[in-house]
Amino acid sequence: xxxxxxxxxxxxxxxxxxxxxxxxxxxxxxxxxxxxxxxxxxxxxxxxxxxxxxxxxxxxxxxxxxxxxxxxxxxxxxxxxxxxxxxxxxxxxxxxxxxxxxxxxxxxx
Amino acid sequence: xxxxxxxxxxxxxxxxxxxxxxxxxxxxxxxxxxxxxxxxxxxxxxxxxxxxxxxxxxxxxxxxxxxxxxxxxxxxxxxxxxxxxxxxxxxxxxxxxxxxxxxxxxxxxxxxxxx
Numbered sequence: 001x002x003x004x005x006x007x008x009x010x011x012x013x014x015x016x017x018x019x020x021x022x023x024x025x026x027x028x029x030x031x032x033x034x035x036x037x038x039x040x041x042x043x044x045x046x047x048x049x050x051x052x053x054x055x056x057x058x059x060x061x062x063x064x065x066x067x068x069x070x071x072x073x074x075x076x077x078x079x080x081x082x083x084x085x086x087x088x089x090x091x092x093x094x095x096x097x098x099x100x101x102x103x104x105x106x107x108x109x
Numbered sequence: 110x111x112x113x114x115x116x117x118x119x120x121x122x123x124x125x126x127x128x129x130x131x132x133x134x135x136x137x138x139x140x141x142x143x144x145x146x147x148x149x150x151x152x153x154x155x156x157x158x159x160x161x162x163x164x165x166x167x168x169x170x171x172x173x174x175x176x177x178x179x180x181x182x183x184x185x186x187x188x189x190x191x192x193x194x195x196x197x198x199x200x201x202x203x204x205x206x207x208x209x210x211x212x213x214x215x216x217x218x219x220x221x222x223x224x
Contacts, residue, residue, distance in 0.1 A: 032211070042218070043202045044202075088153070096143070099153045
């Protein structure tokens with residue numbers, strides 16, 4: 001079992017729709033969780049992080065964390081073609097980030 | 110704030126040569142720097158963690174004699190790929206963090222092609 005799992009996609013949504021990205025993790029002791037966006041050929045850029053159960057909103061992005069079920073998700077509202085990228089879920093384990101394989105999102109105009 | 114740079118952005122070398130990649134934190138002092146490798150269509154894999162003034166800690170399966178890491182100052186870490194071979198061709202990305210920071214900040218990456 002991989003430590004951090006994501007559906008590789010591609011996930012295709014129409015412009016203006018909500019994109020939902022999911023991630024599960026195996027280490028129940030993990031405390032902090034991150035979503036990064038990576039455009040093709042570029043390095044990851046941080047979208048947001050979440051520590052507590054529940055929702056955390058930042059603009060069009062909402063991260064959701066459920067520690068009991070060991071999953072974290074990212075919702076992107078009003079998706080734009082510029083949101084097309086690979087989204088990486090990462091879990092902090094002992095100061096190290098463990099990344100999922102990423103979900104490729106394609107937003108169609 | 111929290112800007113990390115890498116140099117070079119792209120390098121092509123012949124098999125058997127060594128390549129040095131620099132990672133710099135431009136506006137903060139990085140107590141810890143991380144080196145990742147990413148192959149096409151795959152996720153980031155942590156290679157090693159380095160703390161300023163200490164020896165790097167390598168992940169399982171990463172050869173420390175092949176991937177030499179130096180973190181001599183709070184703003185600079187270097188990764189040297191020694192005797193590079195075509196299978197070492199990859200996207201190498203560093204990140205940096207400091208005490209109190211909530212996450213790591215990534216450099217723009219270095220694309221290495223070994224012919």
